[in-house]
Amino acid sequence: MKNHHRCNCHIIPPFILDELKKAGVDITAQTKSISRDFRLRRADQLAFRSSEASLVTPPVKNADRFVYDSKTTQNQRLLLVRKEGGAASADQVVNQVYENAGAVRSYYKNTFNYLSVDNHGADLILNVHFGKAYANAFWDGDEMTFGDGDGQIFTNLASALDVTGHELTHGVVQYTAGLTYQGQPGALNEHYADVFGSVIKQVAKHQTAATADWLIGDEIMGPTLTGQALRSMKAPGTAYNNQFMGKDPQPAHMDNIYKGSADNGGVHINSGIPNKVFYLVATAIETDKAALLWFETLKTLKPTTNFKSFKTALLKQAKKLATAGKVPATTESVAKQSFQDVGL
Ligand SMILES: [Zn+2]
Structure with a gap:
């Protein structure tokens, strides 16, 4: 088991x-x-x-x-x-x-x-x-x-x-993957939770990748912090900046990856990097196609999968799903470019 x-x-x-x-x-x-x-x-x-x-x-x-x-x-x-x-x-x-x-x-x-x-x-x-x-x-x-x-x-x-x-x-x-809640596998765990939180919100609101706000937690902000959110998948690092919460620390690129030990090795911080990849891919091939690619990939990941092996696994699934006609033929190249855009 x-x-x-x-x-x-x-x-x-x-x-x-x-x-x-x-x-x-x-x-x-x-x-x-x-x-x-x-x-x-x-x-x-x-x-x-x-x-x-x-x-x-x-x-x-x-x-x-x-x-x-x-x-x-x-x-x-x-x-x-x-x-x-x-x-x-x-x-x-x-x-x-x-x-x-x-x-x-x-x-x-x-x-x-x-x-x-x-x-x-x-x-x-x-x-x-x-x-x-x-x-x-x-x-x-x-x-x-x-x-x-x-x-x-x-x-x-x-x-x-x-x-x-x-x-x-x-x-x-x-x-499924059973990703451990530490370091890069933990950031991927957080990433997947944000991806499907956002995708399910888009479905309920009849939004597309282009019309969605890509914010997480914007609806739980109280009157003091109207207009802020917990995370932005579109622009990691810009979700909030205020006297109560400080400034959103999420990086959108590997150059700025957090290497400290806080937050289980930055699980809610470095998730900004794959979050940005999902946003870029969804914008290119539509959210439902990107969601299918991400879900099929999830089933192939291991508890210790890091960002690099996540990229490898996802590109492999992109090829497989494109061959089966379930995602656009351009998906693998779009995904590859999107990972490159965040330094992966
Ligand atoms: Zn979480």
Whole structure:
């Protein structure tokens, strides 16, 4: 059985939380302590589940959605408030995350015939109202959890489709390539989460590569930071620049690759480089064709794939898909040029 590398993948990276802390925004301290306590408690449960999972192959399920209300505590699966096919809740946050998870599930099913995060129809567990003014959302290896945000810097994390698309794609990556969450493989993991978060948002908004804004997280920015975003796939390094978050550190070229140890070796920083490649390819051959190329490539990657071997794997798939008539004949040369444009 494949070793599934679980990540504790948060949409808002640690370096932004550090900047907020420096700016005196107190959501940071609380967010961090919640995450830490929470991880300690989770470790036992995860160890138990993975030992259990290694004994049997899970049966195919229906990818049912279960929305739980954490009621501003730090507990997951606290109170079940909406399940698949059930009546809508009076709480619009519950309904919104239910719809968003449904849109992500439909995208993978309709586009790639890929069922849920594991292609075996695993249940989609969604926890909302986690923590007090908790300003983050994360995939922890088997479920999704969303905070309400502080309402000023960040709004409710459960409201944005690209956030749910991003986090559930971490699940898809876990069950396919299993990219480790460190260094370049970790940046590719983040990259894939951004790619499909953005693609699913484009599909929902009926946008094309030319009309999309290519921003990640623009819809979770609170009134204080209107007009800013967490990342820009079109122009990495330009998503935000303000007194609370500091300046977007993403490079768009290998010349500026981050080599430090923060953020698991820059997983949310260096993802800007392949993000730019995806933007360039999608602009040339259209987003749906680029998405197919990226998804087919994902299934061939290894947990330790770095940027160079990602390029090799993707060009190989481009050739294969073009021969099969599934992407334009120019795809391989377009992709090669796009990698060269970012120094790869
Ligand atoms: Zn992520």
